[in-house]
Amino acid sequence: MSYGEGNWPEPLQSVIEEFADVFDDMERYEMLYEFASECDLLSEEFWCEETRVHGCQSEAHIVCSLNDAGTFRMVGSADAQIVQGLMAIAQKAVNGLPPAEVADFPVTFTRELGLMNSLSPNRANGFLNMFTRVRQEARKLAEG
C-alpha cells in the first residue's frame, strides 16, 4: 500500500486530526510532551552506541525488529520528552505495517502535523535522521 497526503494509517490519521485543532506552539509542544507517555519504550538499559540516533541534541535511541506476525515494530526512548513524543508519533505511523511499506513510508506526514515549522533545525534534522534510520532498518528487515 502506498501512503501519502490524506492517506495515512489510521493511528497516524488520528494524530494528524488532533494536531489540526492546535491553537499555538505552546499547545503543540504540550501535545508532543504528552505523546511521550504513549511511546513503546526501549528501556534505558539497552541504550548503546548501536541504538543511538545521531543528529539529535538529546540522547535518543531506537531498535527496529519484526514481531511474530512479521510486521514492523520500532521501540525507542529519549531523555527529552518532545523527542520521545516524536518517536511515539513515528510509531503510530509505521508500527504494524509490513517492513517493505515502512521502507518507503513518506516523511511528509510531519508537514500535516505542523511540526516542521515549529521545530528547531536541530530537532527537525534529528527527527529526519531518526525516520531515515527507521526506513533503512525496515528495508533490511524486508530483504531478510
Next chain:
Amino acid sequence: MTLDLEAIRADFPILSRVLPSGKPLVYLDNAATTQKPRQVIKAISDYYEQNNSNVHRAVHTLAGEATAAYENGRITIADWFSINPDQLFFTSGTTEAINLAAHAWGKANLQKDDVILLTEMEHHSDLVPWQMLAEERGVELRFVPLSDDNKSLDMAALESTIDEVQLVCCIHTSNVLGVRNPIERIIELAKTRGDGGNGAAVLLDCAQAVSHDRLGFDTMGADFVAVSAHKMCGPTGVGALLVAEERIEEMTHFMGGGDMIRETWLERSDYQDAPHRFEAGTPKIAAAIGWAAAIDWLSQFDMEEISEHILGLARHTASEIGKLPGITVYGDHGEGLGSGAVSFLHDSIHAEDLAHFLDAGGFAVRTGHHCAQPLMRKLGVTATNRASFYLYNTREEADAFISHLQAVIERLG
C-alpha cells in the same frame, strides 16, 4: 544618567520582530551573539555599495578608500582596547585568535615538559588548541579546578602550581557560570611566580568580557587577549588577537599566503612586520569596518553603566528563577560579580524541552553544553538552559521571561 532603553532599542531593527509563533521576540541569547544596531548594518552595506575593493595593493580610488576604511577600523578598534594598532591582529574571532597564539607563539616557545595552566571552566576554544599543541609537542596541561561550590576558581590550587607554569590560559568571564575570574590576581601570580619566578605568559579569552567590560590592554598586563566582534554589536566573522609588544618578536608566522609577505621567490619569502605578517590572505574587510562602527556606536555610552544594567538584569533573573520549584541556577550572580549570562536547569524538565516551551513564548535562550563539556561534567549535567542579557534588554523582558518560565513549570513540572 540612565540608559535610554527606548532609544537604544530603536537602533536594533531585529528587536521589533514578531516571530512565526505570533510572539514578539525577546532575545536572551546574547552570550552566543549580540544583535547589531542599524549603524553597523549600514556601515557594512555602505562599504559594499560604495567602496568594495581589495585592500593594500592597488592605486585605484576604490582600493584606496577600502584600505583607508579597513586600516582606520583597526585604529578605532585598537583605541577601544588601548593598544597600538600594530599589536592588533585580525582573526575570524576568538577561536582563531587563540589558535593563532598556540601556533605562532606556543609552537615557537614551548618545549617538551613545559606546562600550560588552564582552568576547568574554559570554553572549548581555549582548550582544544592547547590539547593539540600538547599532543604535538609533549607539553603538559594542568587545570585549575573549580572551588568546592562550583562557582569560581580554586585560587589556592592555582597558587600551588603556578611556579612550574610557562603559560597561563584563562577565560576572563565564564560563558556558562557568568562569573568574572580574578584576572588581576592571576596575572600578578603568573608574572611574579610563574616559570620559577621568571614570569609566565598569560592569554585571556575575553569573548564574553568584551560585551560589558571596557578592557584596557595597556593596563591589564596580559600577553595575549583574544576577542570577538560579534559579542559587542559587531558582525560575525571577525575578532582579534591583542599581543604584548615583547611577545610579537617571539612569534613565528602561522598561515602563509598573500598580504603577509614582503617579497616572495620560488623557494622562499621575506615576511611583513606585524600585524600584516599574521593576516595572510584577503582580510575581513567589511567585517572589520562593521566592528569599528559597533565601537563608534558603543562609544556614546558609559560602559560601566552598561555593565551595571546587564549585570542587574542577570542578578534579578537569577534571584527570581532560583525561587521557582525545581530550578537550579549555576554560577554566582552576587553584587559586583558576573556577566549577563544566567545558566539554569530544571530537575525534571529536560533542557531541550524547556527551551522549546520558552521559544514558543518568544524567548530566545541557548540550550546545550555551551562548548564547555568539561565544565558540564564538573557540574554533573550534560546541558543547561542559558538566558543572557545585553544592553538593549529591559526589566520588563526579564520579568516576562521569569513569568513565562514559571508558567511552563506549572504546566509541566
